[in-house]
Amino acid sequence: MSRATGRSTVLHISDVHVTERGLLYDAVDGIARLRAVGDYVRRSQMTPEAVLITGDLAQRGNPGAYGALRDAVSELRDAVQAPVLTIIGNHDDTEAARTLDGHEHSHHRTVLVDGIRFVLLDSSSGELGAAQRQWLADELATPHGEGTVVAVHHPPLGSPLPTLAKAGLRDAEQLLDILVGTDTRAVLAGHFHHPLAAHVRDIPVMVGPSLAYHQVMDGRADRISGHDRAMFSVVHLHADAVTATSVSLETPTPLFSSSVAVPPTLHR
Numbered sequence: 001m002s003r004a005t006g007r008s009t010v011l012h013i014s015d016v017h018v019t020e021r022g023l024l025y026d027a028v029d030g031i032a033r034l035r036a037v038g039d040y041v042r043r044s045q046m047t048p049e050a051v052l053i054t055g056d057l058a059q060r061g062n063p064g065a066y067g068a069l070r071d072a073v074s075e076l077r078d079a080v081q082a083p084v085l086t087i088i089g090n091h092d093d094t095e096a097a098r099t100l101d102g103h104e105h106s107h108h109r110t111v112l113v114d115g116i117r118f119v120l121l122d123s124s125s126g127e128l129g130a131a132q133r134q135w136l137a138d139e140l141a142t143p144h145g146e147g148t149v150v151a152v153h154h155p156p157l158g159s160p161l162p163t164l165a166k167a168g169l170r171d172a173e174q175l176l177d178i179l180v181g182t183d184t185r186a187v188l189a190g191h192f193h194h195p196l197a198a199h200v201r202d203i204p205v206m207v208g209p210s211l212a213y214h215q216v217m218d219g220r221a222d223r224i225s226g227h228d229r230a231m232f233s234v235v236h237l238h239a240d241a242v243t244a245t246s247v248s249l250e251t252p253t254p255l256f257s258s259s260v261a262v263p264p265t266l267h268r
């Protein structure tokens with residue numbers, strides 16, 4: 001937690017879909033976009049306590065992408081001066097992803113950053129499964145510091161988009177059974193490629209937007225349509241609140257820009 005602001009900042013990136021070679025859909029360079037996030041953070045003078053990337057790190061069928069991804073994660077860590085924590089999603093190659101830092105032995109684990117406990121889960125198969133759920137229950141049996149952030153690629157609920165309504169975590173109810181009554185501050189997820197804020201059984205669930213492409217709400221009800229928009233989210237953990245702010249990497253021409261006095265306690 002920042003002593004100046006009384007809150008912790010988590011930069012939440014999701015669904016990067018890095019490719020081995022060439023551009024995703026002839027347009028998207030996931031590595032360049034990770035670099036752009038680092039540049040954005042530097043320009044904004046944000047000082048996040050941690051960066052979290054919630055899965056679909058690489059595009060399906062691109063096991064050779066993880067070397068460049070590992071380097072990009074390292075570069076981002078240096079750019080923001082904070083740990084970069086990763087989980088895998090349904091697109092990720094479970095074997096090739098073992099070359100990433102922290103994934104050598106298991107794709108689920110706990111990482112402590114200052115007072116926050118990050119519980120990083122593996123839903124690459126679409127569910128957690130009984131063994132991982134038992135591990136999670138054991139981890140959360142004891143509260144930690146300022147509380148726990150649970151990271152899982154598949155959100156524990158459906159999307160309002162008809163084509164993604166059933167795309168949430170298959171064992172969502174069992175996950176929520178475990179989380180209720182623990183010190184979980186928020187569940188941070190991805191997978192939908194559109195931001196979503198929810199409150200499920202009193203637990204805040206923040207689905208981050210995708211850094212690779214945005215799935216739009218005004219497509220046909222029987223189609224999913226990805227549009228070229230790179231976004232991430234800034235999550236603030238206050239003592240009594242959690243907020244998530246979607247940020248677009250696009251920089252259209254500003255309409256206006258004027259100075260506003262900001263109290264020191266609200267500085268980033």
Ligand SMILES: [Fe+2]
Pocket residue numbers: 015017056089091191193
């Ligand atoms: Fe994805």
